[in-house]
């Protein structure tokens with residue numbers, strides 16, 4: 584029986600892209616820690632990451648460029664050496680270089696795939712290897728997007744990476760189920776974080792984005808964190824290989 588309120592007691596969770604205090608990764612870190620987990624927030628923004636983790640009891644920060652195989656191996660080995668286990672990996676780090684097909688440079692394409700797709704591959708692989716070795720099972724949650732559910736106009740590289748994450752999740756779930764490891768993808772709609780701010784939307788455009796959701800508002804990081812928490816815990820013990828859209832009713 585899962586104890587509500589303390590669902591992640593004794594578990595160790597690694598979250599990528601968790602530095603920005605207004606980001607989804609940090610929200611997940613705060614929620615996980617409040618439910619008993621030891622949280623390792625990682626990112627390439629070291630100063631912000633240290634500050635964000637420092638504000639969460641039971642959290643620490645580690646530098647991890649998700650596109651780097653050697654950094655993944657080193658960080659996961661260090662987490663397991665110091666905490667004895669790794670139970671949850673949230674592959675949340677991402678960049679959004681938006682642009683139509685004919686305007687997308689090869690550099691933008693390669694960088695987007697390196698972080699958003701290869702980063703998830705490396706994260707699932709490093710996490711799964713550690714979880715198999717420890718023999719405790721685990722949960723891997725990959726943050727895709729509604730851009731991985733539909734053909735979103737102007738998302739040539741970003742959409743490709745997010746569709747890839749959706750498929751990679753299902754394949755990994757098939758392979759890892761026998762080890763007690765569940766793998767699911769979460770597909771946020773428009774969430775009010777620094778990433779959305781980088782789109783430089785004016786008030787009218789933000790209002791339009793908000794109205795495009797059935798519930799008539801932009802999402803907040805906790806909207807996503809609540810779904811990620813569910814998938815991380817044993818409450819979701821029979822749930823794997825699935826995609827979870829959290830978008831206020833934009834898709835569908």
Ligand SMILES: NC(=O)c1ccc[n+]([C@@H]2O[C@H](COP(=O)([O-])OP(=O)(O)OC[C@H]3O[C@@H](n4cnc5c(N)ncnc54)[C@H](O)[C@@H]3O)[C@@H](O)[C@H]2O)c1
Nearest residue numbers: 600603606607627648649675676677728771773774776778
């Ligand atoms: N905000 C939205 O509307 C929205 C919608 C759908 C999906 N998403 C996805 O949600 C996830 C979290 O985004 P967010 O909205 O919290 O934005 P965010 O910009 O706050 O978070 C993304 C984080 O990823 C980090 N990052 C970038 N490159 C990295 C690398 N190479 N290695 C490690 N970390 C790296 C950034 O430094 C940042 O902290 C992303 O995968 C994003 O694609 C966001």
